[in-house]
Amino acid sequence: MEVKKVSVRIGDADLVFETGKIAKQTSGTVYAHYEGSAVIATVCCGKEPNEALDYVPLSVEYNEKYYAAGKIPGGFLKREARPKDKEILVSRLIDRPMRPLFDKAFGREIQVVPTVVSSDMNNTPDIIAINAASAAVTISDIPFNGPIAAVRISMVDGAYVVNPTFSQIERSSLDIVVAGTRDGITMVEGGAKEVSEEVMLEAIATAQPYITKLCDAQLELKKIAGKEKLPVVTLTVDLSWLAPVREYAYPLIKQASFVKGKMERYAALAKVQGEVKEKFQDVIAEDSKRDGQLSSLFEDLEYEILRASILNDGKRTDGRSVDQIRPITCEVGLLDRTHGSALFTRGETQALAVTTLGTASDEQMFDTIDGEKSFSSFMLHYNFPPYSVGECGRLSTGRREIGHGHLAQRALEAIVPNKESFPYTVRVVSEIMESNGSSSMASVCGGCLSLMDAGVPIKKPVAGIAMGLITEGADYSKYVVLSDILGEEDHLGDMDFKVAGSRDGITAFQMDIKIAGVTPEIMKKALEQAKQGRMHILSIMEGALSNSREEISEYAPKILTMKVDEEKIGAVIGTGGKTIKAIASQSGAEVNIADDGTVTIYGRDNASAQLAKELVKSIVEEPEVGRIYEGTVKRIMDFGAFIEILPGKEGLCHISKLAKTRVQNVEDVLKVGQVVPVKLIEIDRQNRLNLSYIDAIETQSK
Structure with missing residues (x-):
């Protein structure tokens, strides 16, 4: 089979789809590359249909190979093993817009495997993978009502950028992935730094023309390389009974x-x-x-x-009106020994959120193909135990937990202080105690309250709400937008639409649409209604705790920072780290020093942190004439004693400065190892320190 290819211009480069060269025994394979990043996407299906299935048995296994970026996996195991959180999140991005377009009647297991085989560490491979996965299914023999396509939209320096680079994403105020068909948008997910609803709508609208171009390219590839589709099993069943x-x-x-x-x-x-x-x-x-x-x-x-x-x-299952929010209660400070805690209850959905403050050694390390190892000082973990819905089951962390936790983390990241202003590692855990709709948004609200209860100086409170949609008619001319949806409304509705943000704008956004062609009018209405609901929830949260507590918990580690001159870094560290280890041993605190002279002290309590700080100060500070020091007698000579007043800094206390009366022998007054007060009375031209014991005694006695 000869290689067939099509290309489409997206952003600043061409996305090229190829088939016919690699993995020819699959149902469909597409090799997609965009500048230096490339993905091989394959799809296979089961041999025999299962007529009893009432769902689509689809699995998406996105995976990244370290060799793609010329790297060897870190850690003890030197081969790729269980999927990383990022791989699971991208798998969900691919699964969600594609799953509704498979026919349940096909009845066969379907597995889509997009593999990142080349990464230029400049262009994001996840967008390539979404499009490659759809293209592979589109040209395969598997019935599919696609294709779908996706682009990433960021706002950089006030302008929308399509498929931005990693460096552009870091500088952006908006980062969303938009997926859809030729007929309209079906999925949006991403985060922002408090952007307005208008900006979000415009960003989504910016994506549609590119999605259409990508879908057209896949259809063109199907025309020249597509396989004949397998039959869908259509059963004629007599349901007259x-x-x-x-x-x-x-x-x-x-x-x-x-x-x-x-x-x-x-x-x-x-x-x-x-x-x-x-x-x-x-x-x-x-x-x-x-x-x-x-x-x-x-x-x-x-x-x-x-x-x-x-x-x-306009009547809902629980009797509410379409824009009414369920009753909300907020409690903070429930757990005595945690650093921060909150219980957020909205109707029959309840999240117990707990914040823990740690040190730099607690940061989450990420070893990915995107670049060098990175560290995160803020993390949110979401747990959905089976008892939250009154069931028995295994306690485990699945794709759902990772996906919901990532969405809630995105919502809060925008308001958590950076490491420079708040040098703690912050972990929020959301334990879902009850669930009946939108536990991820309850995690946002509870997580925010627990951060404030822990004394984390967040920029402003953030809340989240889940919206729904019910439509009628082919043109969706009749529709109702629902605020704060229940589990049944999520399952039976046409859209699941989650929005989180502050009073000033959106920080996280996730939308899954089960129908094609939701109009801009519907999305605008949903965003306006979501904003009203968010303001209502924020007002209740602020009633429970309006600002972060002024002090962090007494049980949290105490972190102090100070700056020393760069030329004195060596003195603080000492030969082979001897000095800094001694400070840690004496104080019980952990001490780290950066190349720019920033010293960070992690103490188990305030006393240990303050002691370590004083010890560092004593090393770097310059002797001050007229000041009294607590010095240690190091050597005794006939003419006086050498006393260390600061680490590595000794001065001479002449025998004449030991007492008002004549002293015959220095040892009559001082002993080696004795700690005594001495006053620095002079630093001579040769930078020698002259000390006085008697002057210090007299000054202290006054």
Whole structure:
């Protein structure tokens, strides 16, 4: 098979799709490269369909090879092992816009594997991987209602940049990934530094023409290299037996669907389902497949009832209006020995957030192909235990936990102080205690409160809210935007739209759309409604704690910083690190010194930190005439004693300066090793220090 290729200009370079040269035994393979970065994306499917599946068995395994950047993996293991958080996050970016475009009726397992094989450490490989993955499926024999495409949009120096470089992203005030089809946007995810809703909308609109170009390029590749699609298994099933069941069940399910309380509602629906099954048990028993068909009917009825109620009556499952936020309570300082804690409850979703302050040695190290090893002094970890939804299960960290935690971390990163102004490593852990919709946004709110409770001087409070959408009609002319969605509304709705930010702008954004072509009008309406909800939540949070506490917890490590002249760095460190190790041993604090002379002291408490600071000061400070020092007698001579008043700085206390009366022998007054007060009375032309014991005694006695 000859190599077929197409290219499309995106930003400042061409994105080239090639097929026919590499991995020819797959269902579809595309080699995509953009300047010096390249991805091989493959897709394969199972041999036989499984007719019983009511979901798409899709798995996306994005992976980065260290050799792509000319690197060998760090650590003990020298081969790529379990996926890194970044690989999981990119896998989710690829999965979310593609999954709705596969047909459930295909019934076969589908695995997409985008592999980064070259990285110029200038262009981000994740965008290449999203487009390459879609192109591989588009030209494969797997039925797919795509293609989809993606670009990254950043705002650098007030201008939108398409597919920015790593250095441009670092300088940007907005960084979002936008994915979609030729018909419209289907996914947006990213962070910002308090940008307005108008800026966000304009950024999304900027992406659409490029997405269309990328989709056209994939369709062109399909035209010249695409395979014939495998058939979708279409089953003709007689569902006429369900008509009387539907008629009987509809009013019962409608009544149960509006029972207040998640668990109570689930119990009411389960009771109705049990009653229906009992009434029609003879009919159900006629065919083994009817039990599954009945379960699908129950889900379809609930979908129909809840959407119709919202669209026609503005009535939601829990009785709220479409823009009403569930009741919120905020508590801070719950846990006595943690550095900061908060319990944020919104309806039946609850997050216990805990902040811990650590030292530089606690920073998270990242060893990726993007560049040199990097360190992060702020991290947020999200845990979703099974008991939060009243179930039994394994306690584990899966893709969901990593994805939700990353979104919440992005929301808070914009308001956490930098390391220079607050030299602590900060870790926030969100433990989801209850869940019924948008636990990630509850993590943002609870995390913010716990940071303030810990005394972290955040720039301003941040809150998050999840929005939903219900539409009707091919042109979506009838629609309702929902504020603060429940779990059912997320599952049955057409959009999941999360927005976090301060009173001044957006800091994190995630949107997944299940329908094609959501209009700018709908997105604008959703953003405006989200802003109103965010302001409401912020006002409640500020009622619990309006500002960060003035002091950090007494149980947190104490960190002090000071600056010394660069020429004195060697004196602080000492030969082979002897001096700095002695300071640490004597004070019980950890002492680090940077190349620019910045000394950072990490003490287990304030006393140890202050002692270490004084010891460093004593090394770098210059002797001051007229000052009294506590000195150590080092040597005794016939004419006086040499006394060390500062580390490495000795002076002579002449025998005549030991007492007002004549002293025959120095040892009659001083002993080697004795610590005594002495006054520096002179620094002579040869820079020698002259000390007086008697003057110090007399000064202290006054």
